[in-house]
Amino acid sequence: MNLPGKTVERLSEYRRTLLGCLAEKKNYIFSHDLASRLHITAVQVRRDLMLIGYSSVQRKGYDVKELIETIGSIIDSEVSMNVAIIGMGNFGRAVAGYFKGKRSKLNLVASFDTDTQKIGKVISGVRCYPLSEMEAMIRDMDIRIAIITVPPDYAREIAGEAVRYGIKGILNFTTVPLNVPSWVFLEEYDMITSIEKVAYFVKENVV
């Protein structure tokens, strides 16, 4: 199914919210309730779920468990996909922490760093390897996704290497925009943009 990027983002958010509902022992949810928890419109929710062929049970809303499974069947890969973090500074360790204890089709199987203090150790639940082993590890462990959290000056070089070694998707958390070949999916997030956005709206006081 070829969904737009924004829809995939929302499906991911729906699922996380629905998992929260399950934890609250809430088994059914109306589109407007799901929508308000995510600060979007109920129309948006219904449109997205229609797109993946899901509809609500009359008068009860969506079946939470069923919807979690439906979303999973669409956005998750059927077999597990291996992920690596490149750069185990504070940000890299924060990202690794997010994977801990998650029942997911995404396996964080390795991290890479140049710091000899880190290499060989398990940090935030994942073993750290030297950058020199990146090529062999990506190939041997079939690592498809690289999360890049290296210092900005190394971002381009590291991304280039990861792509040459066979990485198919990159999540770039550095402040440096990357260029990748057309067969690699690139997602970039720069927290400065979010911070400056908040500052702008606080300044303008237009909320």
Add this chain to the structure above:
Amino acid sequence: MNLPGKTVERLSEYRRTLLGCLAEKKNYIFSHDLASRLHITAVQVRRDLMLIGYSSVQRKGYDVKELIETIGSIIDSEVSMNVAIIGMGNFGRAVAGYFKGKRSKLNLVASFDTDTQKIGKVISGVRCYPLSEMEAMIRDMDIRIAIITVPPDYAREIAGEAVRYGIKGILNFTTVPLNVPSWVFLEEYDMITSIEKVAYFVKENVV
């Protein structure tokens, strides 16, 4: 000037890219060059800059220095704005690191945590205070923006407190969606969404 959120995000990205140009001693840039560095269209760049009343010099493109200043005059506040980070785990420290050495109108003036090992220390360039001092500090130092990087179970409570103490903008990096009063600007980022998006497009191989 009441700009849409997405425009503010792009202006922030333009500025960061332009600062990179200056570092490369590049004094003029064409819209298509700026656009391609950010993986967007030249039309988008021209439309955004027209919106802030900026146009290019004939045949030379945009004056990089001038454009940096123009963007700053629009998105930055005239006086400095104070920021605090709540939660100095790995993510909090990573965020603090981003502020170091930045010449910006945003001052990271405090961080808060419950960990007695951290309290009283300068961590990633910012002093850490106990949560119990948050109320007084937000008031006395006129802290407007809170970046929330606490464990998910504490996110709602902490955000509620920050708002009661006078915070005007929140950047929520936890996995828990927040609710804030209408006078508080809320921006949320959950890295799981980005990771799941990359995984989806790698799986679908539609890049």
